[in-house]
Amino acid sequence: MSGLNWIGLRTLLAKEIGRFMKVAGQTITSPVITAVLYLVVFQQVLADRVEVYPGVDYVAFLIPGLIMMSVIQNAFANSASSLTQSKIMGNVVFILLPPLSALEIFLAFTGAAILRALLVGLVLYLVGWLFTPLPIAAPLHALTAAILAAGCLAVMGIIAGILADKFEHMAAFQNYLIMPLSFLSGVFYSVQDLPPFWAQASAFNPFFYMIDGLRHGFFGYSDAPGWLGLVVVAGFLALLSAIALTMLARGVRLRP
Amino acid sequence: MPAALHIDQVSKSFGSLKALDGVSLEVAQGDFFALLGPNGAGKSTLIGCIAGLLQKDAGHIAVLGHDTVRAYRQARRHLGVVPQELVYDPFFTVEKMLRIQAGYFGCGRDSWPWIDELIEGLELGDKRESTLRALSGGMKRRVLIAQALVHRPPVVILDEPTAGVDVELRRGLWHFTRRLHDEGHTIVLTTHYLEEAESLCRNIAILDRGQVIARESTRDLLARHPYRFLEVKTGSQTLPETLQPLQVGGTQGQWELRLDKTRDDMGAVLDTLNSQAGGIRDVRTRDARLEDVFVEMTSREARR
Structure with missing residues (x-):
């Protein structure tokens, strides 16, 4: 099979972006408000008592964490809910009937989810300035960390969307794994x-590297070496992508 | 010239249920073809396998010579499928949805005039800016048909397109389908309205319990049927005993009798009615309809 169906890929990507933009109040504004509420509460309770990194106040420390948490949750929610909803409503046939390859479907769903996650992250970053100055020490590192993390969760969302037959299944992924x-x-x-055990256990948790990677971009230092975070998350993305692409190519649950 | 559809020994099971059992069929280019069968016969499963919505367990399918697995892009570009379920995307307007669907098939802006034609042809003009959610069932059905045609497929499969639509819309849809056929499209349809299949379709296949039990031209299928029907009104309220095995309908002086063309003599039957049933008041004969053939064949299969 030669070449990509570029128009098909572009159309599906635009349609997926259009889908979340049509309900931006739910897909962009709402997660920003949730994160800001966390920020307000923790600022009130902890700001004067905790200094995590020397010279960095707690609110400034917290904001990249909240940004990454929102990126993670929204990237997952976008592809998972879009696919699950399409399957439940039956309109998934509209993308299964055309000559779209597994790779094209994968790229479009992943791309749209990354975009939504970055938009939520960007808005939250801008709102964060209302609370504290937020200069970014290594912008390219921060952006790479955010894109890689969003990619991982977008792909996990595709896998969950393929496996989920009802919204409860998707919610289970969200509530028992992602959150x-x-x-x-x-x-x-x-x-x-x-405690030492949990600190060491974090070394095996890719989500830790996602959050730590963004902090490295913001402050120039982090719990794990900056490059290690990017490598681990990129490796995790490659593994998840291989799984999702195999599932799409084999038609798991989509073409029974 | 490759067949519009070439289906070779296709089987598909769902658990222990064998939905398709070695189905082979060929639909010629330019045909108007009916795929008939009772509920659960395997029609939608076969369409699913042709469209790539289902994975067959065995066999081969080609659309205009393009294998639906090895050359799936070409096969799907040549195929338009109207699904049976009334599915829609709630987020977009009719026009936007059609443009999106055309895009999936690799058609850009150059397909927009054709989309306008489809909108007009299917009388969706005043619904162009409506979201799918706001449309009635009949309108959603028209949009589904338009979606299947956005890429100008030479082969069009309609899976029960008139299920649950009113008479006027049904007529409109058949008129539109006839026009597509006249323009050179190969049409394959499934329907439970057998009189429509009889009047529209040139060739027919009957599927029952996953197997093809008939595949011939509509004319031959009807001609092969051994019965003729006699609707008669008699003076007496009882049917003579010798004719009772022929009765397939009616009661109290109005009877429907089924006569085997090779065995039952029409003149003798009428004589019996005249002499033993109080005389004939009214009489009408008709040849077998597709429905009679269908019931006969599928119930014969069920008896086996």
Whole structure:
């Protein structure tokens, strides 16, 4: 099979972007408000008591964590809910009947989810300036970390969307996997402050590297070496992509 | 010239249920073809396998010579499928959805005039800017048909396109389908309205329990049917005993009798009615309809 169906890929990408933009109140504004609420609460309770990194106040430390948490949750939610909804409503046939390859479907869903996640992250970053100055020490590192993390979760969303037959299945992924892993990976604290066992366990948690990677971009230092975070997350993305592409190419649950 | 559809020994099971059992069929280019069968016969499964919505367990399918697995892009570009379920995307307007669907097939802006034609042809003009969610069932059905045609496929499969639509819309849809056929499209349809299949389709295949039990021209299928029907009104309220095995309908002086063309003599039957049933008040004969053939064949299969 030679070449990509570029028009098909572009159309599916635009359609997926159009889908979340049509309900931007739910897909962009709502997650920003949730993150800001966390910020307000933790600022009130902890700002004067905790200094995680020397010279960095707690609110400034917290904001990249909250940005990455939002990136993670929204990238996953976008591809997972789009696919699950299409399957439940039956309109997934509209992308299964045309000459779209597994790779084209994969790229379009992943691309749209990354874009939504970055938009939420960007808005949250801008809102964060209302709370504290947020200069970024290594912008390219921060952007790469955000894109790689969003990519991982977008692809996990595709896998969940393929496997889920109803919204409860998708919610189970979200509530029992994505939420705990994103919460427990250093959004609100540095893993250095954890008991030694849990600090070491974090070394095997890719979500920790996602959050830590963005912090490295913001402050220039982090719990793990900056390059290691990017490599681990890129490796995780490659593994997830191979799984998702295989599932799409074999038609798992989509072409029974 | 490759066949519009070439289906060779296709089988498909769902668990222990064998939905398709070695189905072979060929539909010629330019044909108007009916795929008939009772509920659960395997029609939609076969369409799913042709369209790539289902993976067959065995066999080969080609659309205009393009294998649906090895050359799936070409096969799908040549095929338009109207699914049976009334599915729609709630987020977009009719026009936007059609442009999106054309895009998936690799058609850019150059397909927009054709989309305008489809919108007009299917009388969707005043719904162009409506979201799919806001449309009635009949309108959604028209949009589904338009979506299947956005890429000008030479082979069009309509899976029960008139299920649940009113008489006027049904007529409109058949008129539109006839026009497509006249313009050179190969049409394959499944329907439970057998009189429509009889009047529209040149060739027919009957599927029952996953197997093809008939595949011939509509004319031959009807001619092969051994029965003729006699609707008669008699003076008496009872049917003579010798004619009772022929009765397939009616009661109390109005009877429908089924006569085997090779065995039952029409003149003798009428004589019996005249002499033993109080005389004939009214009489009408008709040849077998597709429905009679269909019921006969599928119930004969069920008896086996």
